[in-house]
Amino acid sequence: MSEVLALDCVVIGGGVVGLAVGRELAMAGRDVVVLEAEPMTGCITSSRNSEVIHAGLYYPTGSLKAELCVAGRQKLYDYCRDRHIPHKRCGKLVVASNEAEVAYLEKLLKQAEANGVDDCRLIDSAELACLEPHIAGFAALVSPSTGIIDSHRLMEAYIADIEAHGGSVVLNSPVLGGELLADAVRLSIGGRDPVEIEAKLVVNAAGLSAWTISEGMLGLDCKTIPERHYAKGCYFSLTGRAPAERLIYPVPETGGLGVHLTLDLAGQARFGPDVEWVETIDYDVDPHRAEKFYGAIRRYWPNLPDGALQPAYSGMRPKVAGPNGGGAGDFVIQGPEATGHPAYAALYGIESPGLTASLAIAGRVARLASR
Numbered sequence: 001m002s003e004v005l006a007l008d009c010v011v012i013g014g015g016v017v018g019l020a021v022g023r024e025l026a027m028a029g030r031d032v033v034v035l036e037a038e039p040m041t042g043c044i045t046s047s048r049n050s051e052v053i054h055a056g057l058y059y060p061t062g063s064l065k066a067e068l069c070v071a072g073r074q075k076l077y078d079y080c081r082d083r084h085i086p087h088k089r090c091g092k093l094v095v096a097s098n099e100a101e102v103a104y105l106e107k108l109l110k111q112a113e114a115n116g117v118d119d120c121r122l123i124d125s126a127e128l129a130c131l132e133p134h135i136a137g138f139a140a141l142v143s144p145s146t147g148i149i150d151s152h153r154l155m156e157a158y159i160a161d162i163e164a165h166g167g168s169v170v171l172n173s174p175v176l177g178g179e180l181l182a183d184a185v186r187l188s189i190g191g192r193d194p195v196e197i198e199a200k201l202v203v204n205a206a207g208l209s210a211w212t213i214s215e216g217m218l219g220l221d222c223k224t225i226p227e228r229h230y231a232k233g234c235y236f237s238l239t240g241r242a243p244a245e246r247l248i249y250p251v252p253e254t255g256g257l258g259v260h261l262t263l264d265l266a267g268q269a270r271f272g273p274d275v276e277w278v279e280t281i282d283y284d285v286d287p288h289r290a291e292k293f294y295g296a297i298r299r300y301w302p303n304l305p306d307g308a309l310q311p312a313y314s315g316m317r318p319k320v321a322g323p324n325g326g327g328a329g330d331f332v333i334q335g336p337e338a339t340g341h342p343a344y345a346a347l348y349g350i351e352s353p354g355l356t357a358s359l360a361i362a363g364r365v366a367r368l369a370s371r
Contacts, residue, residue: 004197007033009033010201011034011202012202012206013035013204016042016158017347017354019158020358021362022169023167026166027165034162035170045208045316046355055112055146056112064333068353072361073145085153091147093131093140093247095300096138097138105140122140125137132244175189176190180343185343204345204347205347207318208230208318227321227322229277231317233314233315234311235312236309237310237312238268238269243301248260259271272312290309318348331350333347333365345369
């Protein structure tokens with residue numbers, strides 16, 4: 001039998017949340033190794049999203065999404081400023097395309113205020129036309145604290161912090177299985193140099209693969225693993241100039257926030273994501289889905305030209321609630337008490353606003369693991 005490598009902390013998953021958790025633990029003085037199955041960090045869910053810094057408007061008051069988004073948003077803006085990470089507090093508008101949807105905006109404003117988001121306001125169609133002349137609507141909710149970020153530069157900064165505090169990130173290291181021991185977790189790691197490791201703390205932050213990792217963990221009570229659902233979202237890029245300076249969102253749909261206009265830091269516009277509930281993971285973008293995009297976008301940008309949309313990319317949302325359960329679901333963040341084992345923590349359903357909340361999520365995981 002090969003020698004077992006003894007470690008202090010192992011974080012499974014090198015996406016933005018796994019890296020944030022690794023950073024938090026390393027800065028707390030733990031000896032941390034982040035394991036990433038892919039050849040590079042952040043190349044799955046963390047690189048297939050809108051790169052939006054969310055304000056925290058939509059989530060039920062008292063939910064982890066609401067709490068950690070609002071707390072994480074300010075932490076993230078401060079971190080970006082201190083570390084010179086490219087970002088922009090561009091703001092966003094949630095647009096009511098008809099009179100009936102205005103009631104939703106009023107409800108959303110109250111929800112935002114209950115969550116601690118205190119800078120939103122409602123505007124009428126005349127002020128909307130002044131702010132964004134190409135955008136049409138009966139009214140809109142203005143969210144000044146919404147922004148955009150270079151997620152790859154953010155992850156590079158997290159990695160730099162991990163390494164500066166003695167930790168490491170190891171690529172091409174898939175977790176093939178594990179076992180819960182009395183006070184440690186043993187993991188079988190594949191790749192070019194397979195190895196058995198034993199850690200005093202393992203944090204499963206594997207995103208889409210979090211369920212699979214836990215299902216392969218001998219000794220873990222399967223009742224601690226929540227439901228698993230996948231919601232695929234496609235994006236289309238715009239050929240030509242962006243019609244707005246702010247992000248433009250419609251009234252949300254089941255499982256997502258609707259096909260919205262987002263901008264990258266160069267000002268290029270893209271639209272998405274839509275919502276397609278799927279059983280398996282694939283990232284193909286069907287060009288025919290553009291037909292529905294044109295209809296959805298023209299509700300708030302009537303002059304979208306024919307032929308202006310091109311397939312861009314797609315992403316998968318890891319969810320703990322499916323369409324029959326409303327499609328929302330909260331973050332599931334289990335410390336050792338919730339998993340039932342002193343050395344194992346697990347995160348499930350870390351979808352949007354996971355990037356925004358990454359620093360706050362990491363702080364919560366570190367607190368739970370230290371109890």
